[in-house]
Amino acid sequence: MVTTDEPNQEWFHQKELECQDKLSKTNATFEAGRFCRGTFDGWLCWPDTPAGTSAQASCPEFKVGFDPSRFAHKDCSPDGSWFRHPDTNKTWSNYTTCINLDDFEWRRQVNLIYEFGYSISLLAILLSLALLGYFRSLKCARITIHMNLFASFAANNSLWLLWYRMVIGDPDVIQQNETGCVILHLVLHYFLLSNYAWMLCEGFYLHTVLVSAFISEHRLVKWLMAFGWIAPAFILLSYGTSRGLRGTEKQNMHCWMNETPYTNILVAPVCLSMMMNLLFLCNIVRVLFMKLRAPAGPQGGAPSRNILQAFRATLLLVPLLGMQYVLTPFKPEPGHPWEIVYEIVSAFTTSFQGLCVATLFCFFNGEVIAQVKRKYRTFFFSSRARSNSYTATQVSTHKLQFVRNGPPVPGEEKV
Incomplete structure (x- = not known):
């Protein structure tokens, strides 16, 4: 054997x-x-x-x-x-x-979907960070949380592209199972966990702002910053220690890319994050209905338009983010006819998450759209104003010369 x-x-x-x-x-x-x-x-x-x-x-x-x-x-x-x-x-x-060439070919196609999706998502996330960072007037607690979420996605997508290029694309690296690829595996999953930690921060922030109106947003953002970047580190430390010390040689081969029982240490916090976000959103819906029905006044009144926009974006994102983990118990066995469908759906929902986040939180954000339009109008009309001013100045100068010197005599050059 x-x-x-x-x-x-x-x-x-x-x-x-x-x-x-x-x-x-x-x-x-x-x-x-x-x-x-x-x-x-x-x-x-x-x-x-x-x-x-x-x-x-x-x-x-x-x-x-x-x-x-x-x-x-x-x-x-x-x-x-x-x-x-x-x-x-x-x-x-x-x-x-x-080598099963048919199996190899469709798996290669799935890997190409991952690479394409992560590349598009990375470009969208970087553009979103540039827009949010450029417009100073957008600076607020909610935008700060958005930017941290985008930063975690940018790092995670970059590392996934590196993983597919340097590890998946090189069987020798997988076979040798050196320390470098294991470290890349751990760092990659740290930023993966940070994605879901910051999505939880998004839901918690909305819930807190609507339910606890008198809380200090500055202090809240500081606590969320600590949670979003530090909590995933503790989870990853537990995962790495457990798998490295207790995992068998067979479980820890191939750059740790094979799923083991220790993978549940990573999956459980993601599923918990999604469940908590759903609970937050259910309570947010209840509070919004109460506020929309309440009469206008110091104790009542509709929530701001910005809060409603952020809520709609989060409501759309939460069912999408982490879908592949929700479907994990239903993953078909290798060789099952539905395995290809499952892998393709998982590839799309996973790799295009960054694009969805950038689209809903930035590109479809009313504040960002208004700032871009204002900047465009300012640039366009200021350019036209400078052009018209230059033309008017030239015309006025010629008129002044005509008044002072009279019409030019044929053959005579006027200075």
Whole structure:
């Protein structure tokens, strides 16, 4: 049986000894007398094989991208020698059949969706940060929370793109399982948790502003800043410590990209954040209905337009953000007909989250739209005013010269 642990020198040596012992006990005799002697190629043990035939063996499980249910083969030439590859002139075992090309192709397409979605989301988030940072008049507690949410998304999307390019795109990095890719895995999931922490901050801020009207927004933002960036660090520390110290070698291989029971340490806070946001929003809806029905006055009156806009944006985002975690219990088994649909839906809902956040909290934000229009009008009309002023000045100068000097005499140059 092929082990699933990461191959090393000790593993190679142990498997080679087992192969030699196995071959010594199964000396085969063939009628023609010609056969290829059994050998260990570094991965699998190949038995004595008659000349002109092929030996088959199950594909190794430890190799990234290989399907253990498929078979590799090794050809024995008619002259009784193992087939040699024409490029290297070395004996060669054919493991190309171990890759399910159809499965490989659709998974590659899913990875492309992730990369495209994260790229578009990153551009949208960076543009949103530039707009919110440029217009000083937008500075307030709510916009500060938006900008922190955008910053966590920008970092998370950048790290996901780095992950797909440097880890997923390089099987050698996955196979070697070095410390660098594990650190990237941890940092990436820290910012992933910070996304949902800041979404919880968005919901909590709206709830607090509507329900507790006399709270200090400045103090509230300071507490939310601490929660949004520090709380994910404690969760990640618990996850990294538990998996690093208690996880088996099989669980901690391949840059920690495989799901394990320790993944629940990350999933649970995300689901809890979504549930709390839904509770906040339900209470916000109740308070809004009460305020909209209440008569105008010091104790009543409708909430501000800005609060209503932020509420609508948050109400639309909360069901979307974290959808892939809600659907995790319904994830189809590998090879199930619905697996492709599940992975594609998950790719879209995950990678385009940043674009949705930027669109609802910035691009569709009435305050931001008003500032952009005001800036455009100011720039456009000031440019026209300067142009008209220059033209008027030139006309006035010519008129003044005409009055002082009279009409120009033909052939005479006026200075």
